[in-house]
Amino acid sequence: MRQSPAAAMSAAPEPVTPASQTLLEVVGLSRRFALGRGRKASQLHAVDDISLRLRRGESVGLVGESGCGKSTLARLLARLIDPSEGSIVFEGRDIATLSARSFAVSGERARIQLVFQDATDSLDPRQTAREAIAEPLVRLRLPGDVEQRVQQLAQEVGLPPELLGRLPHQLSGGQRARVGIARALAPSPSLLILDEPTAALDVSVQAVVLQLLARLRRDRGLTYLFVSHDLNVVRLLCDRVLVMYLGRLVEEGPSQQLFDAPAHPYTRALVSAIPGRAGERIELTGEVRSPIDPDPNACRFHGRCPVGTDACGRSMPLLQVVTPGHRVACLLAQGSV
Template sequence: MSEPLLELRNLRKYFPLRDALGRRRGAVRAVDGVSLSVARGTVLAIVGESGCGKSTLGRLALRLIEPDVGSVLFEGEDLRALSPAALRARRRDMQLIFQDPFASLDPRMTVGAAIAEPLRLHRIIPRSGEAARVAELLERVGLRPEAARRWPHEFSGGQRQRIAIARALASNPRLVIGDEPVSALDVSVQAQVVNLLADLIRDLGLTFVLISHDLGVVRHIADRVAVMYLGSLVEEAPAEALFAAPRHPYTRALLAAVPGRGLRAPPLEGDVPSPIAPPPGCRFHTRCPHAEAICREQVPALTGEAHRAACHLQDRLPPAPPLREAEPGGERLRRLQSFFQPAGSDA
């Protein structure tokens, strides 16, 4: 494995709950002791149900949210130890693509001004070169340079997300985190934007963290996959190994839920426990069809090397059922793109 660009060590973030008088009445355990590393030039996907803490983890990695405990290392440098000025300088190397392209662009700024903003903040190029750089970025994401003079409300959702991607690339970052970057888009547009991201990752040599619940997209572009449940990491593995032989019952349940192409596995029963008071032992035991007494009493350690899982029973579980036959994710995306979007038009 190549050298880690980003390392997360035992990150924890609890959001306090207070009553009407401001007194603390508990906390939401959004991220609870997560350790991960992202190798330089690779794509790590973080997956899980809504509320599992994956978006919070992405913001902790960029220090947009301050962790309660733990370290965030970028190229071996602890971001938590940086002064505000040093952190601001570091932000040039780390960018975020937000989920909602309608909310992430300032309606009072033209597209060109929005893309040029990071160029000015970090003083990357002279003002005289901004227009050429903005035009280059727009063309790279599949839009015409004339788009720089228009306003965000004049574009479709897919076009806005392309603009948001161009803005994220403006500072030539080494790390980009995409927080559900296609979930707010129509299916046909999703296909185009995912293919665009895959091309950019390859052509620019980006290190990319994809936060997503769409396992079809994950399978298409991820090198490694980390699975979260109730704020904790339950499995991490190379993408091919995780899809072929998942070791945690929760990962199997996620794959079984993929329409038309999941594992032949029993569906989950029951509701997700409250992150305010997660169950003792393995947090998944209340929904796990294989749970035993030890699962209700002891917290499982995340064990393994290239393929890690946090399950007491991983060595005794029956073999994972095979994936249903389905066309590869990339072919599906390209087929959707060609079907829904006429050649020569932009989404």
């Protein structure tokens, strides 16, 4: 007997990840920004009730259109900003409850590093490459000879030692990116959160830096959360993909499955727009909902969804398992309407 999609979903068990393989587990994470005052006060829901798990050594892509909350999620995980709600258990400890001050001196501070989109913005224009790479070693009082570590890190990221005395503006975009990566690697992190690390680079330089990132992950056994607009890059570099839409996680799955058989109508549209992909491109029309005081009882994609029904405007879909490891938050994909 054929099962309905919903029955098949509830019958499919979530694969159990042994605790020792989980590097980071996030439950019910939200971040709201207060806007205006008094009667005009409102809340922008940048990240809304996100739960996810990263396994040790995997590379996970985070995709979604501009403003959907990718960088806010990245900053929350790196504890650069405080969550409004939720837990972030990293290497077995909830770091969401630590104050910014306690986090800054915690062991976890070194073990989670963020690489920003444009190294030009994240590097101090008055700091030489050497100083930039040495800074976390000195700040975190890590043992060992600083100059020797800087030299090793420069070599690891392919930065010629004669460039270590240069200021950011005296380096090319690719060299600045290498400095940013070396600086992030300096405290020997286990998790690298890469927020569009190559978006500011020329295409040919992008490819070289992506190869470097892939090699570093292999050599160091790193876990990556890789934020990108470029789905072709995500497909090449990531084992799994998370798709965000207006602050919420709408789909999550192994890369190949997600790109070959996207289950959420939003992911289908994203995938259809990948350059060079066969098949018709799905154009999204309709209005993008506002992240300010959004309706808690409507799918955020409702109104823009090519296949949505009235029911989607009355109920917020939650992530459910489609096949093991593949989850989607869509009433239609779940066969609920």
